[in-house]
Amino acid sequence: MPTLTDCRDDFPILQRSMDHGTQLAFLDNAASTQRPVSVIKSITECYETYYANVHRGIHTLSEESTERYEHSRASVANFINAKHDHEVIYTAGATSAINTVAHSWGRQNIGSGDTILLTIAEHHANIVPWQQLATEKGCRIEYLPLQDDLQIETAAVSAALEKWQPKLFAFTAASNVLGTVSPVAQWTALAHQHGSTVLVDAAQAAPHQPLDVQAWDADFIVFSGHKVCGPTGIGVLYGREQLLEAMPPFLGGGGMINRVTTEGFTSAALPDKFEAGTPPIAEAIALEAAVQYISEIGLTEIEQHEQKIARHAETGLRQIEGVRVISPPSGEKTGIVSFVLSHAHSHDVAHSLSERGIAVRAGHHCTMPLHRALGITATTRASFYFYNTREEADRLIQAVDDIQKKFKPTGRRRRRSSGDRS
Amino acid sequence: MPTLTDCRDDFPILQRSMDHGTQLAFLDNAASTQRPVSVIKSITECYETYYANVHRGIHTLSEESTERYEHSRASVANFINAKHDHEVIYTAGATSAINTVAHSWGRQNIGSGDTILLTIAEHHANIVPWQQLATEKGCRIEYLPLQDDLQIETAAVSAALEKWQPKLFAFTAASNVLGTVSPVAQWTALAHQHGSTVLVDAAQAAPHQPLDVQAWDADFIVFSGHKVCGPTGIGVLYGREQLLEAMPPFLGGGGMINRVTTEGFTSAALPDKFEAGTPPIAEAIALEAAVQYISEIGLTEIEQHEQKIARHAETGLRQIEGVRVISPPSGEKTGIVSFVLSHAHSHDVAHSLSERGIAVRAGHHCTMPLHRALGITATTRASFYFYNTREEADRLIQAVDDIQKKFKPTGRRRRRSSGDRS
Amino acid sequence: MTSEQDIYEEHVLDHYEDPYHRGPFDEATHAHEADNPLCGDQIHIALKLSAEGKVVEAWFDGEGCVISQASASMLIETIEGKTLDELQEFSAEDMLALFGPKLTPNRQKCCLLSWQVLRSAVHSPLDPNDESDGPNFSGPSLGEES
């Protein structure tokens, strides 16, 4: 069984040495995590020994593949504590999952004059689909702003729900920039009191904390496989049974129908209704291996470990002159630390860190409205996962200190070219 | 370089022995093909050595992954002879690709009273999305029927185009049941003469014949990775540049935007505009390995090899009394042979074949309107690929002969139970 | 996987070829019909229930694979004389046990079609003045092969 102590051995890529003989410090986990051998092997094993298309083929390979595919669904349902396996719908990713809700539930339930409530800290995946819907339906979108301490207080949520009476409240369980964590159960309960349907973007929560959709009581929850040590090409849409039942199908095609005539079609039962076409079979099987792996490590242990390292990094970074950490000074947070340097643009920072073997993201991290609200165009983001070490955090701190110094203005003069007349 | 002669060694799963010590004869390739080692290895290599999220991260791994991802696009563009790499959009599969066209191009261009022309032989993936659009827009769908010889003559296509003046003509390049091949370039030219936009479902053509989208001159072409020896979780939407440019984006989220504010968003350029969210990264890389593999085998060689074996199987099956092959007696065909037995239901046939190690599909193969038009509810389908052998075809013929005999009525009598009063 | 000998046992093929009470039934008080559109299996069940809620006589009709038709025959043969309470207790597991040979999940659906139709039939009186929910031609949704 994998443990926190020696889990790094399970990740071949973490052994990779980078430019200038440095060792990889992979601190870009909020963009996508890495995969342990067991996940990679599950794909190989699938394709090498029992793969066939699913969808109730009668031959042995298809039966085995179908069984493994549905077993994955059951494991994922268990991972998030869903009441029914068929409340777990496989999609291409968290983005696809949100779009599915926007197109199916949204187009059915949102009308002109209705309001959708978001937070200003949402990822574009949880903004753009609603903007598309708003354009079509003429509904209104309101954004909960951040307070000065970069938090959103529950009182503000309550007031916004009261004021806007939104049909939908869609918010992220954990910000992919600020690292802040929303009190999901509390906000969901409030929203339900106001008659709002709730979608929780758990893309940044699922990797880092035990998920319990029944305790959260949200109506829709989405996350991506590639952020929980699983493969690309797959994501999860959890939906409450009654809602999924009442919704029209989204994508049309094989597998999601009960009957097709030249006149029209009837939909299959859940979960097939929302899984048109050949599903991500190997990806589902690998996703099961991934949730198994991180469950064995232990989500609570993961959370604690990240906390320690990320807060260590944050403390170190805050001590560097000219470094501004874009995160509340306190409160519950995930393993994300975003920051800006007074002397260097985030692209130059990321580039220079990469030269030292340290992988981070630079840019707006698909949260332009948040960045605009913060008055910045780009941040550098280090995001830790359970396989990261305190030593890697120290390398980050040291490197940022170096970079801040390196790009500090020193009164350099450009060599005057002959044509220079200034 | 792989060759037709020893390619079976490249497919680990083909070595698998099945129940009762039989060897696997995988004749379910129209549902999904198997993967050679090179494809499986490309996934392993990606996750073990250079994986990170793409989308222009500044660190080394992200740069490597982005480069591999875009290199895949270039290879696939080359595989189908697209003019521009950015005409290749990665989707979750052929089904997703058709839905993308229906939602984006369709909702923009199809209005009440317009007609969409399909053939009765379409896969549900190329029917249901149009029915969904028709329900929304109040447009009409017409189906080209089959002639008695199960073909559709170009004269009939011409007449239908003349009669219906369809906004869209969507048809399959190769039927997944009949094995028939459409004269795509000819039909596309006719459709364009009538001002129709053309979508070609190449899900069953891409695996089996050299694709040249410029020669076909169709506006949209779709196919799936898993049917060309590639991974699950990925498909291709080819679209003509001007059309893709003019279409609104479909799914909203990260990656497909240029700029997002609280007020709205602007779309990214092609191909990003249609690739919202983290794309199927490892899948794209593996798809490149797949098209490389089958290109090295040679699409023309593949076509010829399949022809030989499938026609051998067809001839053998036709000679068995009570076996009806659901295919035109002549004409260009792919490696598909569908049939019904007078004495056994297709499920029992598939089941009994599986007992002999032979994997085939039974059912309506996602073509209920076609089956209804043929007056049958289900067929058994054997579909050959380049790694299948004449010996496997012989095993099929022999087995079907056995099964037809086995299920022949023999005047059996049920043991009368005590309660039997009849 | 079960072996072929198991699933197409003689006794199964016997029922397939010489089914019990297959055909129309004029005296039915209750009936229901369903199909699995995905493979074409169809089952119609007609029952004559007594006032005390006993199955006086039962018939079926249909077409489809060996499993669906043979299992329907076995089911019909079994239920005559049973009370509604006894039918209520007759579970899916009982149905699979009655059939005998072990089935993979996909084939279990074939076997359970008649069992599902029966469960609806007992609540589907043919007297239109009754609380009939009418014949229902939409089958259980069993997914689709590609």
Added chain:
Amino acid sequence: MTSEQDIYEEHVLDHYEDPYHRGPFDEATHAHEADNPLCGDQIHIALKLSAEGKVVEAWFDGEGCVISQASASMLIETIEGKTLDELQEFSAEDMLALFGPKLTPNRQKCCLLSWQVLRSAVHSPLDPNDESDGPNFSGPSLGEES
């Protein structure tokens, strides 16, 4: 991959810290501005073109990463005195060569921003009576990081 020494050469940092002709320019006849919304790089270029189509004077303004700003400075320094034909011939490859250190595709976009702005600027006369296509604030679309 290039090494850090390469990409942030002294000469690059020199241009970053002491840029050529950075600031407002009153005598401009042509100007254009664009940004890369995805990383926040912004470049404004203002040109004074002579009647014969020569760059009499050129200035830039903007903010962003070292690559985008230093490369803009180098570009502006280079183009003064050039004819429009010469500018037309100045390719993306030339721009990358002018910058010097080898860049990965992602950073090339930073380097090419000013080059793209220049190509638009020469067709963007400031006289509103001219065939102006006006200032354009939408940058080239360079994708987005997640």
